[in-house]
Amino acid sequence: NAGVTQTPKFRILKIGQSMTLQCTQDMNHNYMYWYRQDPGMGLKLIYYSVGAGITDKGEVPNGYNVSRSTTEDFPLRLELAAPSQTSVYFCASSRQGAGAKNIQYFGAGTRLSVL
């Protein structure tokens, strides 16, 4: 049981390049999330999805896009990378909406640098 798997683990991008961060979970969870963590800061929610075909913005969605075509996969797209997007990105999933009764399971993170 792999849980939540993120790829790649590390990536360096040039300004203006695009890339997709991959996230897949094998727990048949309905909810999936993308967070970013900047140095010295807590995780901030970028986007989340409550099921296949349904996505919604979180606290910091600008500069990102997501899609959810299957229950398992929730890729995060950066179209025009900017230095402000240098961060560590975490994907998470939960059976239902994360909170008191539904804990989140996290991937190991993707460390992205935009130069």
Place this chain on the structure above:
Amino acid sequence: AQSVTQLDSHVSVSEGTPVLLRCNYSSSYSPSLFWYVQHPNKGLQLLLKYTSAATLVKGINGFEAEFKKSETSFHLTKPSAHMSDAAEYFCVVSVRNNDMRFGAGTRLTVKP
């Protein structure tokens, strides 16, 4: 609005001594509170959670936390640190589903 403040960015202890990681929260409603741990190159793992039942919550690996409403605190403790406890720890507050607010994290170092 809800938020958490982790009062120490870095805590260093010797193996076998107690661990205290401090967390204060701000919330307009009755919160749920969590502690997560992240070991190097691993995802975040839930240590324990408080959901308005007992104020002293026991978690995995000997950790526990006490919810103190009067002090708006949810400090994480362990009586005796192990080398394997070295990691980053995150305090999290939530008042509704899908709205989890993370603290900035505390890095715990355990010296032999």
